[in-house]
Amino acid sequence: MxxxxxxxxxxxxxxxxxxxxxxxxxxxxxxxxxxxxxxxxxxxxxxxxxxxxxxxxxxxxxxxxxxxxxxxxxxxxxxxxxxxxxxxxxxxxxxxxxxxxxxxxxxxxxARRLPGDGLAGVHTLRTLDDARALRADLARGSRAVVVIGGGFIGAETASSCARLGHTVTVVEAAPLPLLPQLGADMAAVCAALHRRSGVKLVTGTGVAALRGATTVTGIDLSDGRTLPADIVIVGIGAxxxxxxxxxxxxxxxxxxxxxxxxxxxxxxxxxxxxxxxxxxxxxxxxxxxxxxxxxxxxxxxxGRTLVTARTVPYFWSDQYDSRIQFTGRHREGDTVHITEGGITEDGLPGESGFLARYEREGRTVAVLGVDRPRAFLRARRELQRERRRDEHPGQGRRTPETAVL
The missing domain is CATH 3.50.50.60 (FAD/NAD(P)-binding domain)
Incomplete structure (x- = not known):
């Protein structure tokens, strides 16, 4: 070439x-x-x-x-x-x-958009220019902020807006934020992080429409309620x-x-x-x-496929001063065990965080760490080693056609 x-x-x-x-x-x-x-x-x-x-x-x-x-x-x-x-x-x-x-x-x-999101005060957050515009809008004094979507971008943005002193509401169509990614038990911990920081969480309903003529004034929810808003941040995927x-x-x-x-x-x-x-x-x-x-x-x-790019999925998110790390693949029905640290009666991470393992058919298939970086790193490496053993039981007899990067 x-x-x-x-x-x-x-x-x-x-x-x-x-x-x-x-x-x-x-x-x-x-x-x-x-x-x-x-x-x-x-x-x-x-x-x-x-x-x-x-x-x-x-x-x-x-x-x-x-x-x-x-x-x-x-x-x-x-x-x-x-x-x-x-x-x-x-x-x-x-x-x-x-x-x-x-x-x-x-x-x-x-960023996935909503109909009518051309109103002033409605933002997405995907690019540097998006972030510039949102930061300038947030700097205009205390505002009522509604974040649509409780995924990673939505949760992180809500956390930042709360830190800046704004009144924040997160609207999530699912019963809990991050439910597909983490499962119900661990998604409940993320919901507790929102509530602890004074962020209102509205779940189980979607958005029917944005209100306003030229500037957004609120949102209509699919359950009939209306939320006032000076700023709306749309975080519903990409x-x-x-x-x-x-x-x-x-x-x-x-x-x-x-x-x-x-x-x-x-x-x-x-x-x-x-x-x-x-x-x-x-x-x-x-x-x-x-x-x-x-x-x-x-x-x-x-000019042909010699190596593959299969890796164990890994992501992290910083929300309300907590570092959330996840690796592996979660499925509905997996059993979740907390193996280090713990969760308080209020559903929050304990003082030293916690490590949770997702198990399926007696094997660990995913790991979640909240404020437990060293333990999580060890667990992530274990999961990676198990993945390599599963894919290459011959240990060292790989040919170029089956090598994994």
Missing amino acids: RTVTIVGASLSGLYAARELRAQGFDGRLVIVGEEPHQPYDRPPLSKDFLVGRADESSLALTDADETAGLDAEWLLGVRARGLDARGRTVLLDDGRTVPTDGVVIATGAA VPNTAWLTGSALVPHDGVLCDDGCVTALPQVVAVGDVARVGGVRAEHWTSATEQPRAAVTNLLA
Whole structure:
């Protein structure tokens, strides 16, 4: 390959660029980014950046020396609008075309929106520009804030708004926040964290409509109630950025379909990060975005799948001064045991946090840690070792075709 184009100047796009150079690609490297910014770290947007403990310079993922070392052409502030049928040309919104031998799709995902969210005071939180606008709105004095969605982004944003002194209500359609991810027992602990910090939690109902003419004044709930609001933050998930692939040989299905090695139906096109459905799973987590590029680039340069990118899922979230860490895969019906620390009568983490193990058929399949980082790290490593033993019982007799990165 003489030219490789990375579509998406994201975390996963940057890691793909690093891997290309680290794995010996010395040809032309083009990085296309819809946003005008160099790659930046998104997790702080809902936390330290929103409360003013971090500035924009601290979000940067690269410095001048690394940017020079990558020797890439950065095409920022321009959107990709198409990929030709053979995957050999990337079409840009400004009319330019980028002929290429290989493509890394790293376009990520966009915040899911509600009808009528064009009202002033209604925000999503996905990009740096989103965070800038929300931070400016929150700085205008004490406000009534309604967060729609009790997932990780919603919970983290609610935590930050409460820290800033605003009156906060979280609306979650499920009976508990984070119920699908953690199960009922542990989701109840997260609900208790909201309540302890004075955040009102409204569950089991959705949003029927936003109120207001030009500026939001409240929301109508599907159960008939109305909540007043000066600011509404919509945190109801994300949609993978795949519309630009319409007409190409790739047929998106809630993401770009890939094999276990991040390779698409076109061997010269791979996908990584939030946009990639790898082996049937699309994982919107920082660890996936940083781990997948290694396998993806190896396979791209080889022209076929040599290695896979199967990893044990891992994510973390900071809410109300508590660090929540989870690894593995939870299913309804798993048995949950607290093996270290404990939970108080109020349903809150004990003074030293706790570690919980999810078991299925007598085996640990997932681990949750709240304010127990060292114990969680040990448990995560154990789970990873068990996963490797299950996949490679021969221990060392792996061939390149079955290697796991």
